[in-house]
Amino acid sequence: MQLVHRGGPTRPAWRSTGAPTPRPRALRLGVALLVAAPLLSATLVVAATSGPAEAATPQPYRVTLVARECPAYTDIMANLARNNIQESLQDLGKNSTYVHGQPIAPSVETPNQPACTPLEGWKFTFGSGIAGRTDNLSTVSNPGSPITVQPQVPLLDPQGRPTGQSIAAATTVTLTQAQVNAALAHSLWVQGGTPSDPLGTASFGSRYAFGALRCAIDNLNGDNVEWVGFPSGSTHVFCYYYAVDQVPASGTIVVRKQLAVPEPETNTFHFQGNISYNPGGTFEVPVTGSTPGSISFVRSSGVAWNFTELADPSFVFQSLSCTGPGTSTFPAPSTTDPMATVTLGRGDTVVCTYTDARPMLGTLGVFKQTVGGTGGPFDFTVSGPSLAVPVNLVATTASPDQPVAATQPPSTSPFSSPLAVGTYTFTEDLAAVNAEASGGTWSATGFDCNGMPPTTLTTTNGSTTATFDVTAITESLECTFTDTFTPDATLTITKTTTGGVGSTNFVVTAVAPADPSAPGVTEGANSLLTATTTRTGVAATAVQTGGSPLNPVEPGQYSIVEEGPEDSTAGAWTPVSITCNGAASDPTSSDVLVTVSGSDPHVTCAFTNTFTAAAPVITTTTTTASGSGSAAASSAGTRSGLATTGLDVGPPLVLGLGLALVGLLLVGTGRTRRTQRPPRR
Numbered sequence: 289m290q291l292v293h294r295g296g297p298t299r300p301a302w303r304s305t306g307a308p309t310p311r312p313r314a315l316r317l318g319v320a321l322l323v324a325a326p327l328l329s330a331t332l333v334v335a336a337t338s339g340p341a342e343a344a345t346p347q348p349y350r351v352t353l354v355a356r357e358c359p360a361y362t363d364i365m366a367n368l369a370r371n372n373i374q375e376s377l378q379d380l381g382k383n384s385t386y387v388h389g390q391p392i393a394p395s396v397e398t399p400n401q402p403a404c405t406p407l408e409g410w411k412f413t414f415g416s417g418i419a420g421r422t423d424n425l426s427t428v429s430n431p432g433s434p435i436t437v438q439p440q441v442p443l444l445d446p447q448g449r450p451t452g453q454s455i456a457a458a459t460t461v462t463l464t465q466a467q468v469n470a471a472l473a474h475s476l477w478v479q480g481g482t483p484s485d486p487l488g489t490a491s492f493g494s495r496y497a498f499g500a501l502r503c504a505i506d507n508l509n510g511d512n513v514e515w516v517g518f519p520s521g522s523t524h525v526f527c528y529y530y531a532v533d534q535v536p537a538s539g540t541i542v543v544r545k546q547l548a549v550p551e552p553e554t555n556t557f558h559f560q561g562n563i564s565y566n567p568g569g570t571f572e573v574p575v576t577g578s579t580p581g582s583i584s585f586v587r588s589s590g591v592a593w594n595f596t597e598l599a600d601p602s603f604v605f606q607s608l609s610c611t612g613p614g615t616s617t618f619p620a621p622s623t624t625d626p627m628a629t630v631t632l633g634r635g636d637t638v639v640c641t642y643t644d645a646r647p648m649l650g651t652l653g654v655f656k657q658t659v660g661g662t663g664g665p666f667d668f669t670v671s672g673p674s675l676a677v678p679v680n681l682v683a684t685t686a687s688p689d690q691p692v693a694a695t696q697p698p699s700t701s702p703f704s705s706p707l708a709v710g711t712y713t714f715t716e717d718l719a720a721v722n723a724e725a726s727g728g729t730w731s732a733t734g735f736d737c738n739g740m741p742p743t744t745l746t747t748t749n750g751s752t753t754a755t756f757d758v759t760a761i762t763e764s765l766e767c768t769f770t771d772t773f774t775p776d777a778t779l780t781i782t783k784t785t786t787g788g789v790g791s792t793n794f795v796v797t798a799v800a801p802a803d804p805s806a807p808g809v810t811e812g813a814n815s816l817l818t819a820t821t822t823r824t825g826v827a828a829t830a831v832q833t834g835g836s837p838l839n840p841v842e843p844g845q846y847s848i849v850e851e852g853p854e855d856s857t858a859g860a861w862t863p864v865s866i867t868c869n870g871a872a873s874d875p876t877s878s879d880v881l882v883t884v885s886g887s888d889p890h891v892t893c894a895f896t897n898t899f900t901a902a903a904p905v906i907t908t909t910t911t912t913a914s915g916s917g918s919a920a921a922s923s924a925g926t927r928s929g930l931a932t933t934g935l936d937v938g939p940p941l942v943l944g945l946g947l948a949l950v951g952l953l954l955v956g957t958g959r960t961r962r963t964q965r966p967p968r969r
Contacts (some may be wrong), residue, residue, distance in 0.1 A: 346857055349468045350448050350524045351504070351516060354394070354458040354480070355410035355437045355497065357531045363403040364530045367510040367654065369812060372567045374510035376499055377538050384507065386929045388799060388847050389879015391446065391519055392502050392526045395456060406457030406915040407490055407531055410437050412463075415477045415647045416470060418513050424538070424586045426513040426647075427483040435480050437463060438759030448524035459903075460524075466841050472851050474795050474816045474834065478503055480529040486512055487536060496546030497536035503527035505878060507848060508797065509812050510565075512636055517795065520850055520863055520880030537589045539616065539632030541640070545573040545597075546580035548606055548645035551739035553657060555603075556689040557644070559718040561595030563587065563704055570804040571595075576691070580641070591634040595640075595696050597626040600692045602655065603644040613639030646738065652705045653766045654714065656683035656689040661773030663730065666721055670703075673758075673857065679703070691768050711743070713893065716769050717751045725888060728777070733839055734770030738763070767933055777889035779831040779841045779882070783819035790853035790861070791820040794830055796838055799881065827894065829863055850895055859901040868893040 295486050308871070358364050362381040367374070368388065385400055386392075409781055412435045415428025441460050443453040463471065470476040480501050481488050503514035504525035518525060545557050554576040563585050564571040576583040587593055597605060605626050610618035615633030619625075628640050656666050668816065671678040681694035681703050693702030718730050732752040735742050742754040742765030756767060783792050796815040815838040819830035832838055853861050863875035869891055872909065882891050 292339065302795045311863050314741045326426040344514055347448055347462045347523045348702075349471070349518060350444065350453065350460050350528050351463065351478075352441070352458055352460045352524070352525060353412045353435060353454060354528045355407040355412075355480075355531070356397075356404040356457065356528065357407040357533050358401065358404040358499060359533055360403075360530055361499060361534075363401060364532070367395075367500060367502055367507050369508045369510070370426055371509065371566050372564055372571060372583075372585070373812065375586075375946060376510060376532070377497055377536060377586065378567050378591065379562075380500060380510070386507050387879075388881060389505055389519070389849060389877065391505050391522065391878065392528055393508060394443070394526065397526075397528050401530070404479055404530060407456045407496075407529075409436065409455070410488060410529060410531070410660060411435065411481055411491070412437075412480050412527070412529065412794055413479050414516075415479065415483075415513075416475050419483065422486050423485060423536070423828070425478065425481075425486040427486060428477045428479045428513055429482050435459060444524050446519075446522040446524055467700075468854075471516050471518060474515060474517065474793065474851070476812065478516055478527055479513045480531075481512075488531075494535050495533065496531040497534050497710055500528035501527070501529050508799075515850055517849065520852075520861075521876070532805060537634045537636060537639070538586055539589045539636040541585045541587060541593060541630050541632065541638050541871040542582055543571075543573060543585075543595060544580050544582040544641040546641065546643050547575060547603075547741055548643055550578035552577055552736055552741070553692070553768065554659070554689055555599065557581075557603075557642070558598040559595050562591070563593040563595045587632060589634040589636070591638075592631050592634050594627065594629045594631055595614045596628065597642050597644075600644070601691070602693070602928050603646060605643050606643045607803055607858055608640065608642055610638055610640040612636055646764075649759065650658060650707060650762050650898065651686075652707045652712070653764065654681055654683075654694040655705055655766055655768040656685060656686040656694055657691040657734075657770045658688055658730075659733065659770060660688065660775070661728065662686055662688060662726060663773065664720060666694075666769070667717055667769065669715045672705075672712035674708035679705075707758060707765050710757050710759065712756050712765075712767070713753065714742075714756070714767060714769070715751060715753045716771075718771065719750045722750065725773070726889065727772050728775035728889075730771045731773040735768065737765050737767040737787050745833075769879065775840055775842055775889070776892055777841050777843055777884045778839050778847040778891070779846060779884055779891040780890075781817055781819065782827040782838075782892065782894045783821055783830060784825065784827045784894065784896045786824050786864070786896070786898045787901070788859070789824060790822040790862075790896070790899070791816050791818055792853050792897070793833075793851040794829075794895075795835075795847075795849045796851070797847040797852060798836075798842075798844060816942065843889070845881060845883045848882065848893060849878060850880075853897065857902070859898055859899055860898045864898050866893065866895050 361376055361378040364380045365381040366384055368384045368386060380507050387398060414432045415430055417617045419427045419429040422576050437457050437459045438455050440454050443455045443585045444460065445451055467476055470863045480486060498512055500510050502510055504516045506514040542560060554574050556574045558570065558572055560570050562569055571583060574581050575583045607623050607675060608628060609624055610622040610628060612618060612634040615630060616636040616638050618630045618638050619628050619895050621830040630638050632638065640853050649792055654668060662685045665682040668681040669678050670681060679696055681696055683692050683694040687694055695701060696703045716732060718732065722730050732747060734743060735754040737756045743757045744755045746753050751918060758765065781794050793850050796817065813836040815836050816834035817830035817834060818833045819828045821828045865872040866880055868880065873880050880893060882893060884891050
């Protein structure tokens with residue numbers, strides 16, 4: 289800025305009438321500080337009192353839905369758990385190449401299903417849970433509008449960024465905030481087709497049958513519904529649906545099991561055949577009381593399905609009888625051969641009934657059955673009219689719900705004694721076996737002789753005594769003690785955060801229970817836990833907020849998937865460490881597998897995340913002779929969640945005043961030098 293006077297530019301006061309003299313350095317510095325001090329002070333004050341500038345938009349969460357059709361069921365790779373939850377009408381091809389917690393990816397799907405091609409026009413539907421079944425396929429509850437795949441969409445990476453490639457027969461959906469919240473709460477599900485038309489018959493007729501569906505990190509069971517979750521650090525996931533280009537013609541086979549003489553305890557009988565998708569083709573049918581047990585299989589018509597009952601030393605096979613309408617074929621009734629081969633007619637239901645009985649030999653036998661676990665040796669004492677002295681027996685179980693015959697040491701053969709009329713007394717003491725038990729406690733929960741209750745039953749200090757009156761000898765007598773194991777194992781999850789606090793969800797899934805037949809153990813059952821930290825560096829214990837009850841946990845293998853805390857405009861979370869009972873895991877992994885066992889019944893997994901705040905925004909406002917103006921400096925990655933209001937303006941003012949004082953001193957120094965005259969010569 290230049291000051292103009294009528295007589296021309298003003299001569300600066302510090303100039304002498306002689307030759308021009310350079311401006312002293314101290315004076316120049318002082319003037320600069322005098323000018324800069326108020327500007328700097330004003331800038332810092334304005335920055336401290338101004339509100340946040342517009343923040344960067346958080347990355348949206350997206351799901352790419354992909355549809356494929358395959359010539360045959362065997363062209364499709366199976367999901368991780370090959371079991372009878374699988375809803376395809378025939379068994380699938382190769383085993384999954386994924387590991388637990390690995391996100392679904394085109395780089396895995398495409399090379400492992402080379403015969404499958406894009407299926408344009410297929411529909412998907414989001415929902416909040418699992419409803420009933422339509423056409424024997426699971427459907428979602430509270431469904432949204434159907435979503436149809438497009439001929440081609442851009443291929444995105446896990447952070448939702450374009451890769452420069454495309455993917456056919458797919459569509460990418462940007463989730464609403466409500467859907468994101470549902471995903472973090474394990475309440476966002478997706479199905480193939482629509483709830484009323486899961487096979488797309490409205491668009492394709494009866495052309496396609498269900499093959500498989502896997503989505504995000506849910507790749508466990510092979511049903512038509514999967515949940516959508518986002519691994520830590522990802523905002524984009526894939527869902528793949530596979531249809532089989534075959535008419536979905538099917539029927540139902542019911543395998544029914546009963547006892548000739550009903551028993552109050554639950555007895556589990558084992559079968560095997562290609563009708564089951566379980567590893568090895570095995571399956572089980574439990575029977576309790578007088579009500580027969582059964583299991584149903586929906587399978588393709590026109591295919592020969594076979595199954596047989598496996599031998600059980602505690603029972604004798606008596607008969608097999610199959611019935612059914614229509615064009616189905618099945619074996620004739622048999623009392624010697626437990627193998628059945630059934631070829632279903634379309635829409636037919638064939639029921640095959642197996643009948644077993646206890647062996648009746650006119651003798652006394654003692655058996656042990658355990659529920660919820662296995663163990664031993666269990667000790668018994670038996671006395672009665674056919675025994676000269678009380679006998680001590682032992683039994684050790686190898687499979688739950690499978691009675692084993694007690695033996696009289698040192699003999700390893702099943703105990704047997706002639707039966708006589710009178711009262712028999714049976715005593716079991718669980719003190720010794722409980723002293724050796726790990727991870728739980730045994731208790732006596734049942735006693736019967738040939739399915740009939742005891743005459744008396746008393747329990748005192750862990751010792752159970754039962755009596756049974758034999759009034760007539762018409763058959764052999766088999767008396768069974770039933771003990772139940774109650775585990776006391778626990779699975780605990782803690783969360784520690786540094787740099788900030790927040791809430792984190794954890795999904796715990798039973799991957800491989802030690803005993804799938806034990807009460808309360810369901811492979812694939814999910815539990816939702818939430819941990820909320822209130823102080824940085826202080827661990828918070830996760831509490832259960834939904835899903836199947838977790839603790840006390842049953843022995844087995846469990847998958848823990850961490851969901852969140854969700855990044856926000858205030859900054860981002862980074863996984864730091866994961867340790868389970870002192871063993872470290874990869875903190876960037878989206879899935880942790882832990883094993884709860886009798887030797888390691890209490891497992892604690894500690895997750896640690898750190899929060900990195902976004903850089904603040906500095907805004908300056910200056911005033912000039914011509915008016916006022918403003919300038920804003922914004923650091924990359926600035927988030928709206930980091931408020932800049934409420935800062936102390938004192939330090940900037942003090943700094944400005946200090947700089948002004950220094951400037952005045954320097955100006956004074958400059959003036960002093962200016963007034964000094966050179967000495968006379």
